Amino acid sequence: MSNAASAGPRYLERADFDRLLEALAARGYTVIGPRVEAGAIVYDELATSAELPIGWGDEQDGGRYRLRRRGDAALFGYNLGPATWKRFLHAPRVKLLEAVRDADGRLRFERVPAPQPRRAFLGVRACELAAIGVQDRVLVGGEHVDPHYAAQRESLFLVAVNCGQAAATCFCASMQTGPRAHSGHDLALTELIDAQRHAFLVEAGSAAGAELLEELPTRAASADEVASATAAVTRAATGQVRHMEQAGIRDALYDELEHPRWDDVANRCLSCANCTMVCPTCFCTTVEDVTDLSGDHAERWRRWDSCFTLDFTHLHGGPARTSAKSRYRQWLTHKLAGWHDQFGESGCVGCGRCITWCPVGIDITEEVGALRAAPEPSASGD
Amino acid sequence: MLPRVFSVAARHVETADTFTLELVAEDGAGLAFAPGQFNMLYAFGRGESAISISGERAAPHRLVHTIRAVGTVTQALAELVPGAQLGVRGPYGTAWPLAAARGRDVVFVAGGIGLAPLRPAIIEVLAARRDYGRVVLLYGARTPDDVLYAEEIAQWRARGDIEIHVTVDAAGADWRGNVGVVTQLVRRADFDASDALAMLCGPEIMMRYTVLELGHAGMAPADVHVSLERNMKCAIAFCGHCQYGPEFICRDGPVFPYDRVARWFDAREL
């Protein structure tokens, strides 16, 4: 992928960071990056590095999220907020088509062209990069291609940022999706900050990335600097306290559809659907057909949906999945087991958002551990 | 993914809540499909509904859909009169395994509206009758008034080369046919279970017990095919609604060999 690799990692001073933003703007990209808003890290447009979450870190655990002051001026010293890049690529509301009925009752359908913004994502974590790859496989990697997603994906410049620390909810090491950005990025940054320096190791991941990198005031990184960056990423990996065993997980879960643990988690799950909203790979949508007052113009809209709603499996007699247990089981088994059958990989990237943002702190790593550790005795039968 | 515009050419009442629409495309092109597949029918301003195709594959210019009014969209489709227009997207989904059935006995088992998705397969088998062994149709309906395609069934019966048993759950005194549940008809049918292919369509509970009966009769699960149904919004495996275990019913089904879905069939609330 990157023959820019021949250039080796480059060293960019903090003072020159805005040159990166300027270079992106000069290429017509709208830069979307992390900002602090209402006590959380969210993704929105930004123009200068001053708008980044300077000096902010986060503390996360099951059902808990707090920003905290780090005591330094790190630009990317937090881990993850509730926002995902998915709301830009797989938009929450999309108009699919318009329909017109004339006075004679004749119908006409009109396609709605998908907007094709030119965007740069700044601050994409390795798990998020992996999640974009997972959604690529679902939405543009199969027999049908989602034109709206494809259009958003088309002119996208990705600046990944490798993690130097892990949140308590992270488990990307288990999922082999991070903390280091593998592929799919145009540039990857690793922040180096201590008493002596504040700088970034920058590596190109694509030809477009290499080309932009050449414009920035960088020098070749020294072996020491590369080692520091590697050490930071290693710390982020070894510092993870949550794990999820992946070997044989597909069969392990599908063999345990009647495990009593599902009832146990169902007693705690509120079916609030937070997990599906913050999950960067969840892709389910629904369609709504609406007409205007005249009754002659109709629109079909697509919007995000969640398998936790009762309506999700509505058939004429009622929902196919009525109990909270069946809906939780659907979400977990689809994400961790069914996805393998459907797309040849796991649907989970180990970002841990579902753990943080679950109001009752349900931890999927713990649930999976319980489902795998004490399998249902096979004697009972029916 | 834009629907094609079709017009209603004819409309027939089948039963109190079921009707058939014959549709022709505004652009004049036909809609080529394989028996077992379905379309998404769009009623202006109301929405779409997944409806199996009930016509003949050999007559793609006449699109036939038998529809039961069970909700908002199908109610709106019930109100369409000849000349009215609607949207059609498709065809989608997997087909009945007619090629694999050649040279073997064929058993069709239908329950209620389930005869509608089987009709194209039955017509095609009868049109190439010599390509198949014994052919059996077992059909269960609620009452004699709910029997679909009654006249056509009589014509099929009159051919003499297809064994047909129709049963109803209950009947009035003037009904001369069977009364009982359709699963009980399996035992009555004449076919070689070791060299037959079965195609089932109807309420899931009916298919579940029919599968059991066919198993008792000696059929292998891989030779029994079922047509499943779940909530569908997109029909192209994007919206996620129709998932059944790891299967997308819109793309990996609706027709499945039973051995592929057996473990999901037994699970509750999947």
Add this chain to the structure above:
Amino acid sequence: MEIHDLGQYLAHHPFFTGLAPDYLALLNGCAGNVNFAAGETIFSQGGTAEHFYLLRDGRVALEFPHPAGNGVVIDTLDAGDVLGASWLVAPYRWPYDARALAPTRALALDAVCLRDKCDADPVLGYDLSRRFAAIIVERLHAAELRLTDMYANPAPAAGGANGIAGRG
């Protein structure tokens, strides 16, 4: 296949598969051939259950009669089926009518004769009870399946007062 005597028919009927030849001979003594014309009543609701029948050919409808004339047929039986279980359990009364829908030939087994023989020989009694239990359970399951009303339209308001027949 042509059955030349009752004994042979009894012996070959699937209901009696595996019954010892001695018992078959015993039951033969309780059996007789009967014929019903199409439309003929075999037994009526409330009547004493004096026989059970092994149908040889034809078709029989089981019907709950209604004074207004619109009775409901809840089951039909064909060649090879067993008709009648009420002879087994007091008060030995038929719960519904049985009517031949087509010319029907059957083997009738006398209830009193059978019950006496079963009382006298519990081994025979147990064997016959097991055979009947199998038939009754199967019919019960079939009836229960019909009770789920699986073909019913889940949206009964669909179609409105005139159904969908009033349009177009």
